[in-house]
Amino acid sequence: MKKTAIVLSFLFALIIPSFIFSQGIPDNAKVTGNVQIDAQYYTEDTKLGITDSTLNYRKFGMNSFANLLYTAGNFTAGMRMEAFLNPMLGFDQRYEGVGIPYWFAGYKTGTFQLTAGHFYEQFGSGLILRSWENWMLGYDNSIYGLNAKFSPVSGITLKGLVGVQRYFWQPYEEGNRGIVKGFDGEFDLNQIFPALTDASTRISLGGSFVSKYEKVPTLSYVIDSAYLIDSINWNQQSTYEMNLPYNVGSWAARANLSNGGFNFYAEYAEKANDPNATNNYIFRKGSALYSSLSYSTKGLGIFLSTKWIDNMSYKSKLTESGNPPMLDINYLPAISKEHTYSLASLYPYATQPNGEFGFQGQIDYKLPKETLIGGKYGTLLTVNYSLAKSIEKDTLPDSPITGSLAGTQGYETSFLSVGDLTYYRDLSVLADRKINNKWKLLLGYYNQRYNKNVIEDNIYNEDHIVKTNIAVLDLTYKITRKNSLRMELQGLWSKEDKGDWGALLVEYNVSPKWFFSLQDEYNYGNPAQEMQIHYFNMAFGYTQNTTRFSVRYGRQREGLVCIGGVCRYVPASTGLTLTITSSF
């Protein structure tokens, strides 16, 4: 059987190119791709308590991938090879190995497109379905199956998919994860109805349905009951088997309206009862609302958005939980802003899928040039405010006396209710100004509250709030057209957690090829004196068009790498890091 397959694939490999060439489209046939190698060599560091044995004798870590993409006319095929030998610190050890976790072949005609193999897809803003990957995060929930897109008339896009999701290197078998199916439709009213073609208001509507089938395991739950009979307290423990749903459906509806500088988007989603490890096996339905409103014109941008989610963790295996998040079917983005300066993102927010209210507002305003406060070139002001809070959760009247809520409805809440617990709050003000042809200056101030218990440990109280004040000064000096010097000075002040930090970065750039940098992050205010450590780094890089090579040596602080509200914990380390990335 295996031999036949090998012979067949050889035949195919020989036939396909000649078939393509006989079609007369060799000009279109192309192979492109990219490669990245991240390698780290770790050394012992007594200050950080790192020894060969705490490293498990894995002194070398390497994560790498290579993508190959083949296109010929309407046909596309691609694959990604990955190697984690061993996975670098901070990446799950279950990634260890080498193989091809991603490959696909796709074909499209004018209105129809089919992809077979692995694919990434998103319905609306992803509240009920999003498969995506992020290399830095070590996140990949690609779907392996079939994905079709069909556009019967201009303005209507229909999508359908079925498949199973990636789980490290483990191949799919019945029972080790569920099957995901979904449909989505998007309707652009201005394109569909000729009467609306020239309307100044642009409207599009969309809707989706997703279902998960899983061969559920047998799980039981315990209910404690107390009785008072003949002046004696009797406690009774009853064990029940959970009636877990084999199929869990979800749906979402969305609308997008725009008129001139205004843009409004809203999406509402609901999920059927889905007892799982994240929600502690309660039988509640889930729901979510995401909306945003923006107005902008040249020199001014205003953005407001809100989010309300209740019990929306949706995975293709109900017992899966923890980090890294795997088998996620949907995507619940954090509503806070992703900051670009290292100390401002020392305490990043991660979405709480069991319930959260979020708000974000931002104003971008450019003070006009040639004015007193705007200066010769104008000054850009950016103010952002983000807030994440709990939602109200009331105890059920028939809650069990003791023990967990597993097997029950869990709690009661009303739609759009806001609870008392603050999970995260962030106010930032940035001013960015070009002073003259040589100097550029950016000043930033941030005030953050980070609920460490909730965000890192799932303990729902306000007993460990980290309050921080952060200031940033970023200065660029252009020596010549191609040579520039950049300096970042940052300070973080806090009475909680690890206390005060200072950071300095000096970077020398020779465009378009070289950079050299020195960086020090100093935790001078750490309450533990032995942890008042300098995290010193030096780096250089060389870029030759699409190949970039960089080397860094130094100490890396522990921290969270967060992208889109999904976070990865990276432990402290010392050593040499080499990165090579190339596209062709």
Add this chain to the structure above:
Amino acid sequence: MKNILVLLFLTGSTTFLMSQNETKTLFKLPEVTIQSIDGKSFNTKNIENEGKPVILTFWATWCKPCLREHDAISEYYAEWAEETGVKVYAISIDDARSSRRVMPTVNGKGWEFEVLLDPNGEFKRLMNVNIPPHVFVLNEKREVVWQHIGYLDGDEMKYIEVVEKVLAGENIN
């Protein structure tokens, strides 16, 4: 699994070898449906500049070098457009978390180039972009002729130099 690898490699390498001497362009711009800045469907076949070169940059609101790059391009954009007719398309790879904030950010900053949204990275994957910023220069036929990763202050001068070479029909490298 191994068979598929063999298949792809052989298919790829055969074609690759056969196409080596045909053209100096790297590849044709792939066609895929992404979004316009206000969230409407937009097909990348509509990225065009009436027979003039295009600079395509992949960026994100959370990418600091990208913002510096765009501020620099913005400074020279009017001048470049007048001299060479070049058009800049900035493709934001912000996902649902921040893609709705792209339009107010772009307008607030006063960038005047075209901005498109690629919230789930479909265009990004077809263009083999690893990390933003990643810049491509397209010729009159919408074929990629040059690409560059990362941004260092002053790199924008290299971009316009490439555009000028494309217009003059010179060899870029």
